[in-house]
Amino acid sequence: MRSLNHASVHGRKDGKPMNTKTFETYESEVRSYCRNFPAVFTTAKGSILCDEDGRQYIDFFCGAGALNYGHNNPYIKRRLIDYLEQDGVLHAMDMYTAPKREFIDYFENEIIRPRGLDYKIQFVGPTGTNAVEAALKLARKVKKRTNVFALMGAFHGMTLGSIALTTDADSRAGAGVPLCNVTHIPAPYVPRARHRRLYGAPDHGRPLRRRKAGGDRP
Known part of the structure; x- marks a missing residue:
């Protein structure tokens, strides 16, 4: 059994490549996860996803609708079917x-x-980035300030406010506008080796001891 965050590049058991022609031909280039997980999934139950070739994967996507109760929880599925049959x-x-x-x-x-x-x-909305955007608006409304601090290496979503919080260059490039009012700082708990990979520099201890002169407080 494979973990979804450790899947290796592979074809089908019979040696044939995965059939992704439909996706590549008709789906937009705005795709991310599927580029890193080489599988076409068919069914799911609990924490397990199955692909077209019968391989099983432990689902670590932690997606809405599956995280708390798993895929196709029998009680929830029955209630949903009943609701739909009643034209809810x-x-x-x-x-x-x-x-x-x-x-x-x-x-x-x-x-x-x-x-x-x-x-x-x-x-509220169904996505994590909805929650991030709401949190940003609430914090700025309450504090009457615009600048926020965000930890380097974290992903927050693909809407404009959330992209401003992330340090990933590819994500930020998709915004198409300047991303302002965010100060990025290293996470204090990142191990030194990972810190070097993420930020290209060694961890020199606490990176922010006091506010820089003239800078907006978070």
């Missing part, structure tokens, strides 16, 4: 719907009230 609403923006009301009532009664929390519920 699939998309309604932020309009009122009966399923949304049912969810809010359940969450309030089973999660929030028993913990004595005075919280409101916000239905």
Whole structure:
């Protein structure tokens, strides 16, 4: 069994190359993960993905919808099928719907009230970069400042604010505009060998002891 983050380049067991012609011909060049994981997946269950040749892989993608309960959790799958068979609403923006009301009532009664929390519920976007963008806006609104600190070597997403936080040159080049109001600093916990690979220089200890004169505080 292979780990998805350690897959090696290979063809099929019968020696034939993978059939990726459809992807290469009709899909845009804006692809990343598939370039590093040479497999065409067909099925998934729990934490395991299977490819066209029957190979099994442990899924370390940690993707939304699969991380907490695994692929095709039988209880969730049955409830989803039942909902679809009843012609349940699939998309309604932020309009009122009966399923949304049912969810809010359940969450309030089973999660929030028993913990004595005075919280409101916000239905957010489905991606990590949505959360990053919201965090940036909130931090800047509260602190009344624009500059933020971001750790080198981390990936935050592909929307404009998130790209500004990353140090990956290829990701930043795709923005098409100057990426400002971010100060990148080395992560204090990066081992020296990895630090040299990431930043091209040795770790000289704490990189930021005080604010540089004239610089905006994070």
